[in-house]
Amino acid sequence: MIPERVKALLLPVAALVALEIWARAIHLQSDSLAPPSAVAAALVGAFQDGSILIATRDTLVPAFAGLSIGGAIGLAFGIALGIFHVFDRLMEVTIEAIRPIPSIALLPIALIALGFGYRMEIVIVAFACIWPILVLSRAAVGGIEPRLMEVSRALRLSPADRVRKIIIPAALPRIFLAFRLAAGIALIVAVTVEIAINPIGLGAAIMTAQQALRPELMLAYLLWIGIVGYLLNTGLVVAQNHLFGRAALVRDPA
Amino acid sequence: MNRSVLYWRAASFAVAAGFVGLWQMIANQRLVSPVFLPGPDRAWASLVRGFTDGDLWGKLVGTLGHMAYGWFVASIAGIALGAMIGSSRTMRSYVAPSLEFLRPLPVSAIIPVAIAMLGLTQSMALFVIAFGAIWPMLLATIHGFAAVEPRLYEVSRSLHMSRLAVIFKIALPSASPDILSGMRLSLTVALILSVVCEILAGLDGLGHWVLLSARSFRSADLFAGVILLGVIGYLTALAMSVVEKRLLRWRSGGH
């Protein structure tokens, strides 16, 4: 019986080894592919001269900033929509009209308004993050055990107290899940904006490497972006389990 | 549809109209420079103009074409591959972990690789869109096939159903809710990647339209394009909802 861990690694390792052997054998000269060893070397090199760290910072800063701003807006609205049903029904059409606009479509607007740099990226990431958090926190509030709301009424809690002591703690696990999903979206949107137009960050770095006809560096950045995404997601999953553990019996889509 | 639902919908439309009115006021008062924020009247005029005199229709068709192609290829490949991988426990244990690792990877990062291989061309765009749209389909289909109720497999063994019959009569219908939600996500991805590729490669489409409008500071045209993209997003989501409701009728019944 091959242990599960080994099975999981078998395919990628075998693929990398095969690719390496093939590339060496045909003395690969290509603008788009490079042997895994060259990619690894390029990655190390990018660390050594610090370029990859700067690029990573330039991607993660707007991603987190956008996540925070969009998350705050989405959370506030989501909770309000979840609590006040009248507000929810009145805002339905407006939300359904704005939500489907792909965040990337705002890119040109943000570009002419704010120019290149952090700010336009933050705005686009924020817009993208508002919606999943709004929808999920609204559902989280709506899904609070009605018994708890009855208890809050019986205890005559003030509205502020009710939100602070009952609604937020009860909805917290699902809200955390919403932020976890939004974090993934934030990273994707940030990188996409950089690839499309913004000359900073990991997206721009990978485009520059491609334009400089350096496939090993390009693939190194691709690998690194994947690693960053993976670490971010795993880190948040660990945090989720740590903070909520068995109490967060949340339906996990990931 | 009962009365109260209708009234609430109407009220909701009224609120939305109110926001549009607010937008018009802000534009009229020039609280934000009209270079950045055209009023809804100018955006609407641009829309009409674009369809009658200009090439907006062509651009719309261009984006829809890119989306449709990518989404179609992705659906077929995604469902076929997903079915194969999802229905075999051995394949799952070898392949699924790698897929899980690749899941959080921003799929737009494949664009430079595609450009390196295919240049700033239509083929590059179609490759990227198909590649990006496959992932949600693949992952959802694998999940759907892996989650088929094992009791149903026992029933199929008892009835001596053929392999093909098991796939089409049991596994596929069982996985259909997951597959349909994967399709929904795929549509969103296809739209986004279409716009990005059109911006990058200058292909005929709404992405290109909005970029050109932005570069020439024609904000009304820009907003018209953005609105159209929103409309595409809305209509495709609506279409998926309708399809889902029809195919998944059996889910709603019961106590």
Next chain:
Amino acid sequence: MPAGARQAARCAGLERPQIAFSNVTLVLGGKTIVENISLDVKPGEFLCIIGASGCGKTTALRLAAGLYQPTGGAVSFDGKPMLMPRRDIAIVFQDYGKALLPWRTAAGNVSLALEASGVASSERAGRIDQLLKKVGLPNHAEKYPAEMSGGMQQRLQIARCLAQEPKALLMDEPFGALDAMTRQGLQDEVLSLVRASEATVIFVTHDLEEAIYLGDRVIGLSPHPGRIGIELKIDLPRPRDQLTTREDPEFLRLRRELFDFIKASEA
């Protein structure tokens, strides 16, 4: 009944068993679930298997169904070894919700068995109508399982099983998830359906009274590992009646015997 005497009876040319277990043992994941089970089920017989939780009665049924293969010994049907499930052996599962196709209507579910048997589409509609009528669901052909009550869903599963025109019906605590009234109604329905089709039945249940009420014979398994601990012939008159049969002194005596057996086996 000692194995020797049974052998003798067989050699004497008496009825050949339809389902036979010869020293069947099953080891799963290092644990011996059932050990040395030998039993013969005659064609048309209604055999009930009872026992405390964990005694392996469901396992024995799945062995008879061909869903499990024995580690030791052999299971045979009509003299031939059971290597895999057979189309003419129908299994009624306890979790009816999971054994029905939620995306097909009642008619669609019954149709599944007919499609698998290669029945022509022109014939199917008529047969489906007939079967649904037989199980008391004549007007529910277009309903989805989610729209039906537990009892109705179980009847639907039975209808699908009958569509297989089975020689044997294997039922795994089919009424365990239902309320008492529904259960009693279904018990009588099963008895009349089985009498009409002359199928052999192995019926697993934890309900002692149900076992005596339904069966021609009751076998009790003692747990850890599952072994045959008791075998009772039920000589109560047929057709059975929910009130009179259950008050028959013989019924009460049998119930007492089985109850004592269960108590002893749990100790």
